[in-house]
Amino acid sequence: MKKFLLKTLLYVLTGGLAFFVVTFTVYFFNLDMKLTSSLEPLLLKWYDRIPRNQHL
C-alpha cells in the first residue's frame, strides 16, 4: 500500500513538474501570443468571406 502511494505521488509530482515546465516555457517565451498572432490573418480572411447585408 505504502509503495503504491509513493508511486502515485511520484507520478503526480512528475506530471505536475512536466506540466509546469511546458506551460512556463509557453508563458515566458510568449508562445501563446506568437501562435494566436499567426492565426489572425487566417481569421480575417474567413470574416471577409462571410456574406453580409452591409448597408447604412
Place this chain on the structure above:
Amino acid sequence: MASKKFNTMVNPEKIKGDTRYGDLYKPHGKVRKRREWRGLGDTLYDYTRWMGILLTLGKFMVVPRNIKFFFRYRWMANYLAVPMMVDRFTQGLRGEYLRIAHEEQDLIIIDVAKLLGNLARGDRRVGNDEEFSKINVLVDENEMTAVMMGFPNLKCTSRETPSTYVPVLLNQHAVEHYLDVVQEYGLPGDVCPMPAAEAGTSMDDDAPILGACAIQCNTTCDGSLLSNGVLSRKLEKEDGIPVFQLPAPLRHKEEDVQDYAAEEIRRAIKFIEENTGHKWDWDYYFECARRVNIATKARNEWLDMNKTPYPQVFGGNLALYTETNYMAICGKVPEFERADKRITKLAEKAYKKQKMAAPEYRHRAIVWGVQSHFYMDFLVWLLNCWGIVPLTDMLSCINTEMIAETDTPENREQAYYDMAMLTEEMIMRNRTHGGYKVLLDDLFEFVEQFDADMIILWEHITCKALDGMHGLFEDRARDLGVPLMWVNHQLFDPRVVSRQGVRDQVNQFMRTVMQEEPLDPTLEILDDENSW
C-alpha cells in the same frame, strides 16, 4: 513666473528582473519576443494569473455556440490578444502594483467573457435563445447603467463594449475596418472614431441582434448621437427592438436641470418595465447603491493616497478599472465590491511601506483630456520611460459623493436624483460638458491638491468638445508656472497618429523643454506600428 519643480524621488528598493523593457519588443512585430522577468516571486505570480486568464478564455471557448459566435463576428478575433493586453498594462509592475493590476484586469476579463457569453446566447444569428433575449436590455457603450440598478432579473447588455471599446484596448488596429465601412457609405471621416466605429459595426452587419428593448443616451458626447441615429434606425425598423432616448442635461452642474434629469430617469425605468414586464425592485436598487458607495469610497481613498508622495493606485491601474466599475458595473456585480476591498488592502500595505512603482519618480502629472484608447498603456510607458507618475486622469475624476443607500420613502424619491447625478457625472462627459469650471478650473484645482508639477493634456483631434479650450489651458498653465504638454491622437485610429507619434510628442517635450534624459532609453522609440 518660475516653473513648479518636483524633487526627484529615488526608489530605495531595486526593481527586480528586467528593467530595459524596450528590449522585449520585436521590431515590426505583432507580439513581443518574450514575457518580462520580474524576479522569481513576481514572475511566478504573473504566470499563475496568466494561467487563470487562459482558463477564463478556455471556459468561454468550450461552449459550442460561443465558437459559432467567434467565427461569425470579425471583432471577436481581437480577443486572441487578451493575455498580451494584460502584459502591456503590467509592464514594469512588481509587488503590490502587479497584484492590483491583476485584481482589476482579470476581473474585467471575466466580466467581459460573461457579457460575450450572454450576447452569443441571445443573438438571433447564433444562440437564438428567445426567452433569454427577452431579459436583455441593450445600453450604449459609453452609457451610465444606473437605470438598471433596480432590475435584478434583467441583463444590462452592451453590444458596443465588446465589439468596439474592448477590441481597441486589445488590438490598436481593431476598428479600422469599421471606420472604413462608415466612410465608404459617405459618413464623414473627421468625426470621433468611437461612435463612428459603433455605427460601422452596425452597418457592416456585424452587431449581434438581441434584447427586449434598448436605452440610448447622449453620453459620452454629442458624437454618440451620430451613431445612436444609425443604430436605433436599424434596431427599431429592422430588428423590431424599441429604443428609448435618455438625454442627460449638458449643463449638469446647474440646479435647474436636475428635476428634468430625474424625470428622464423615471421615464426610462417606466419604458424598461413596459417592454420587459419586469418591475422595479427597491431592495435590489439600494443593495446596488450601497455597492456604488463602497466603490466611490475606495476610489476616494486611492485618490487621497495619490495626493501624498507615495501614490499607489494610479496610471493604468486607476483608469481602466474606474471606467468599468463606475459605468458598466454601477453596483450590480458583487465581485467588484470584493475587488475594491482587496485593492484598497494592497494599496494600504504598499503605502505603509512607502513603496514606489519605478526606480525614480521625476514628475507628478495630472493627465487631462480624452486619452488615446488605442494606447491606453501609455500611462505605464510614461512611468517606465520618463519617471512621470500619472497621479490621476480626467476620466477617473468622476463622482465623489455618496448616494442614498437606505430604503425610506424620502430616499426612494432621492434615488431618481442620484441615478440622474450618476448619469450626468458619466466618465469624460462630466468634464467635457458642463462649462469651463469642470474642464478648466477643476484641472488646476487638482494640480494643487495632488501637488502635481506637470500637466499632460491629451488632444483628441476629432473631439470637438475640447478643441476650443486650447488657448485657455495654456494661459492658465503659464500663469501658474506648470509645464503643460499637449499630446495629439485620434482615439481609435492609429493610422492618423501612431503610438510612436504619441510618444514622440512626449519625448520632444521632455528633451527640449524639460532638458531631461529618459529613465529607460530603450522605450523612447519602439517599432510597434504592427503590434496588437
